[in-house]
Amino acid sequence: EDQVTQSPEALRLQEGESSSLNCSYTVSGLRGLFWYRQDPGKGPEFLFTLYSAGEEKEKERLKATLTKKESFLHITAPKPEDSATYLCAVGPSGTYKYIFGTGTRLKVLA
């Protein structure tokens, strides 16, 4: 069964304290792995797509990496405005649907 697990469930960081969020997945065939940011009461905002193991993508303080079993979202020197829920989704082969993880709620303290 296709499955996506994110950890930790919640994370509190001091401003400038770098860390990583994990997204582990099992899927019969991977079309793509997608990272989103969601602020309270809003829809998810697209961050990255990763297609194959070894791929990396960066945007400002965020860097996403992918292996055959998991993806990491690295946050370097976070700021309070990075506080949000980060969602990982897997797109299995043969379908346009996503399988979402439960998300990591990140709080960055000033």
Add this chain to the structure above:
Amino acid sequence: GAVVSQHPSRVICKSGTSVKIECRSLDFQATTMFWYRQFPKQSLMLMATSNEGSKATYEQGVEKDKFLINHASLTLSTLTVTSAHPEDSSFYICSARAGPSSYNEQFFGPGTRLTVL
């Protein structure tokens, strides 16, 4: 680019009434749109996949007569919650797939908060 809008952003209705939510792709054509439901502090639950000009495909456990989906054009999909009850209160979010490639990402609307009294 890749902007998706939803209307209304918030709706309060009485039990037994029907509510229609619109989802529009503003700057691209979306052959496929998706409708999700999200409960507080939980992830997104896919309700149905909507393809332009054809019937929606509902996920297991989602009542198709309760949640009517219409995808009449390449930029508009609607979700109608029929005979709404308090248990239908939730945050409803649509997304649209931008482009024909199987690798295309989904872009999400801002969501609609439905409260049924």
